[in-house]
Amino acid sequence: MSPDQLYGFFLYGISLLTMGGIYAVLALGLNMHWGLTGILNIGIAGFFAVGAYTSAILASAPHPVHLGGFAMPAIFTFPAAMAASAVVAYGIARICIRLRSDYLAIASIGIAEILRLVVKNARELTNGTLGISNLPRPFDWVPGAGGQLAFLALVIVLVLGVYWLAERARTSPWGRTMRAIRDNEEAARALGKDVDAFRTRAFVTGAAFMGLAGALTAHYLKFIGPEATDPLLATFLVWVMLIVGGSGSNKGAILGAFLMWAVWSVSEILAGYLPSELATRAAFVRVFIIGFVLVIVLQRYESGILGPRRGES
Amino acid sequence: MLLEIEDVAKSFGGLQAVSGCTFSVEKGSITGLIGPNGAGKTTTFNIVAGVFGPDSGSVRFAGRDVTGMPSHKLFGMGLVRTFQIPHEFGHLTVRDNLMTVPSGQPGERLLGAWLAPAKTRETEDRIRAQADDVLEFLKLDRVAGDPAGTLSGGQKKLLELGRAMMAEPALILLDEPGAGVNPTLLEHLGDMIIELNRTRGYSICIIEHNMDMIAKLCDPVIVMAQGAVLTQGTMDEVRKDKRVLDAYLGGSR
Numbered sequence: 001m002s003p004d005q006l007y008g009f010f011l012y013g014i015s016l017l018t019m020g021g022i023y024a025v026l027a028l029g030l031n032m033h034w035g036l037t038g039i040l041n042i043g044i045a046g047f048f049a050v051g052a053y054t055s056a057i058l059a060s061a062p063h064p065v066h067l068g069g070f071a072m073p074a075i076f077t078f079p080a081a082m083a084a085s086a087v088v089a090y091g092i093a094r095i096c097i098r099l100r101s102d103y104l105a106i107a108s109i110g111i112a113e114i115l116r117l118v119v120k121n122a123r124e125l126t127n128g129t130l131g132i133s134n135l136p137r138p139f140d141w142v143p144g145a146g147g148q149l150a151f152l153a154l155v156i157v158l159v160l161g162v163y164w165l166a167e168r169a170r171t172s173p174w175g176r177t178m179r180a181i182r183d184n185e186e187a188a189r190a191l192g193k194d195v196d197a198f199r200t201r202a203f204v205t206g207a208a209f210m211g212l213a214g215a216l217t218a219h220y221l222k223f224i225g226p227e228a229t230d231p232l233l234a235t236f237l238v239w240v241m242l243i244v245g246g247s248g249s250n251k252g253a254i255l256g257a258f259l260m261w262a263v264w265s266v267s268e269i270l271a272g273y274l275p276s277e278l279a280t281r282a283a284f285v286r287v288f289i290i291g292f293v294l295v296i297v298l299q300r301y302e303s304g305i306l307g308p309r310r311g312e313s
Numbered sequence: 314m315l316l317e318i319e320d321v322a323k324s325f326g327g328l329q330a331v332s333g334c335t336f337s338v339e340k341g342s343i344t345g346l347i348g349p350n351g352a353g354k355t356t357t358f359n360i361v362a363g364v365f366g367p368d369s370g371s372v373r374f375a376g377r378d379v380t381g382m383p384s385h386k387l388f389g390m391g392l393v394r395t396f397q398i399p400h401e402f403g404h405l406t407v408r409d410n411l412m413t414v415p416s417g418q419p420g421e422r423l424l425g426a427w428l429a430p431a432k433t434r435e436t437e438d439r440i441r442a443q444a445d446d447v448l449e450f451l452k453l454d455r456v457a458g459d460p461a462g463t464l465s466g467g468q469k470k471l472l473e474l475g476r477a478m479m480a481e482p483a484l485i486l487l488d489e490p491g492a493g494v495n496p497t498l499l500e501h502l503g504d505m506i507i508e509l510n511r512t513r514g515y516s517i518c519i520i521e522h523n524m525d526m527i528a529k530l531c532d533p534v535i536v537m538a539q540g541a542v543l544t545q546g547t548m549d550e551v552r553k554d555k556r557v558l559d560a561y562l563g564g565s566r
Contacts, residue, residue, distance in 0.1 A: 183401075186400060187400035192384075192385045195385075
């Protein structure tokens with residue numbers, strides 16, 4: 001193997017881990033919604049988009065069409081992205097949090113689609129289908145692969161930070177009350193718990209994590225367009241990650257994210273070896289592979305790799 | 314009067330579950346609420362506990378109009394109820410079931426859980442000690458670490474009572490604490506309810522079908538039939554009332 005090839009693998013490994021880490025943040029957010037609270041959120045892409053575009057608009061250079069020119073550094077735009085997703089989530093929660101899980105799921109799909117349409121059409125805000133480009137990536141000034149390594153390090157630090165917050169929340173009295181609410185909502189109400197307020201907090205916190213993942217993606221790719229909020233990548237894949245890793249387990253969410261991102265990414269390479277007449281169908285095969293891995297894992301681990309065993313909470 | 318229910322009515326579709334029900338619970342009493350199945354006792358409890366509001370009428374608790382107030386706010390005022398069918402948190406341990414109850418725990422707020430670990434731990438230690446006292450009182454200490462879902466029916470009833478105790482309430486509404494409980498445990502349960510009333514000063518209102526238990530615990534006894542109060546008095550007085558017998562046997566129709 002030539003040094004060039006080795007270097008190529010090295011860069012590929014960095015990108016694999018970076019995207020895996022970003023998905024880990026998304027999966028931790030979803031675990032807050034579904035694993036801990038039982039909120040069936042099928043609109044992850046919406047919160048992801050709000051975070052991504054908030055950070056992109058705040059960080060971008062002046063532009064003739066879309067809002068921009070604030071040129072703020074990531075240390076401001078990332079928290080702003082989290083805050084924007086949290087605010088949107090709070091507004092949604094005020095209206096929807098009382099819905100039973102399946103109705104809430106339908107509402108979340110609708111809201112995510114609305115946000116996607118806004119992104120596509122609000123040109124003065126998002127530059128429409130052309131997207132916002134030339135976004136600064138933190139640490140890009142470091143020469144060679146150093147910049148990408150440093151960004152990977154940032155992602156890992158953020159994954160650990162989000163993990164710490166999520167795990168601390170899960171094991172705290174707050175997490176105990178959340179589990180009590182899941183076990184028996186009526187009893188929790190009778191024992192003084194403001195169930196809607198608890199669920200709202202979990203929803204808002206998870207959405208903030210998703211917004212952070214959106215901001216990280218936009219700056220990592222240096223571009224954000226409507227395709228990035230495609231439900232297949234920003235919602236469906238995250239669900240598969242959480243289910244494979246083990247819903248309810250924060251470690252499982254991280255494991256599932258890295259694992260399924262590796263499967264998804266490697267399947268792209270494999271698809272490249274297909275004869276050209278099959279290449280157009282490769283996209284479908286990749287989705288099939290994801291489903292196949294999901295089935296294999298659930299055959300072996302009924303509640304995900306690190307999910308609670310039968311009889312445990 | 315700690316609790317005053319005034320002319321309360323509630324219907325579900327065409328079914329008039331409660332109609333013009335009026336009674337009160339005196340501070341410090343153990344008040345019994347009896348009546349045949351379908352008399353509207355549990356519906357009345359649900360209205361008082363804020364599960365749903367009445368169609369008409371009013372509920373006053375501790376001198377305040379609390380008609381239609383949600384459960385969690387009533388709990389904050391010192392009113393706690395237990396359920397006829399145990400509503401345990403099945404995946405939580407027995408101890409955690411109790412430790413969930415106290416409100417205003419610093420670690421129950423996300424920011425507290427993240428930023429105030431010392432304060433959270435301190436409160437946890439205090440609540441754990443309180444929970445262990447309650448478990449010992451109820452003789453549930455041996456199963457403290459078991460998931461509550463694995464308890465026997467009788468033990469779940471005790472756990473319901475234990476969660477109410479953790480709230481240190483002014484008034485406990487007990488919905489059929491004796492249903493499905495074996496005679497030995499029933500005796501024990503009755504003694505514990507009396508002790509809670511005497512030594513801790515909890516006022517208690519009990520729905521119960523076991524007349525021996527009602528006779529042992531309750532004064533006064535309120536008899537409901539067809540959604541309204543039929544009569545009230547001591548158990549002996551109520552027992553002699555012919556209308557009560559008729560109601561139970563369906564003769565009043």
